[in-house]
Amino acid sequence: MFAIYNNNGLNFRSTIDNLYSLPNVDALARVRNNVEEGLPKDHSLKNRKKLYESKDTKKAEAIYKKIANIDTTVPIFNVADIMTLDVITLSEENSLQEAYNIMIENDINQIPIISSETNQVTAMVTYKMILDILMNDIDYVQFNLAKALKDLDLNDVITADPITDIRRVAKVMVDFGLSGIPIVDQDDNLKGIVSRASILKAVSNTPPLQIWG
Secondary structure (H helix, E strand, O other): OEEEEEOOEEEEEEOHHHHHOOOOHHHHHOOOOOOOOOOOOOOOHHHHHHHOOOHHHHHHHHHHHHHHOOOOOOOOOEHHHOOEOOOOOEEOOOEHHHHHHHHHHHOOOEEEEEOOOOOOEEEEEEHHHHHHHHHOOHHHHHHHHOOEHHHOOOOOEEEEOOOOEHHHHHHHHHHOOOOEEEEEOOOOOEEEEEEHHHHHHHHHHOOOOHHHO
């Protein structure tokens, strides 16, 4: 399950097929996020799986396996199994300068923006985005750095549900040019973030490769 958020809150929540059928999908596909976060060492695969194991989750997985013709005896891995749990966020009131400083201090390239009113994800600010803003208006660097994030023209953000199949998340990331996707539950709460690095580590460290079966 995927969702799209913007300054007005939740704008879309449905399956991957409906995501690709959106009329503004081409515009969304031009979003370029840049994050290369790894998995935190203190959050093992075993501990993460406990967070989202339930009868409903297992039932949904069984139905998906049947539809996708996947071996029902082998577990499906969802993004909840590999996502980074400790997510640094920003408020819409934070400035572009603050966003830049936090990225440098924490060695990250992408940060979700959270609404102070709804506590929902509204957008993503990226290192590349900051550089583009500054380079496109080089005579007013300090002016632009002082701008609040809410005053910037930011793209809608695509998110995924914690129990979404890793393969589908990887497909969306490739097709939309994303290197990171916030993970948001059905109550619009930010639960984590999954990056290309997370998926690559899952592929190389998680046998069997049922992730791609």
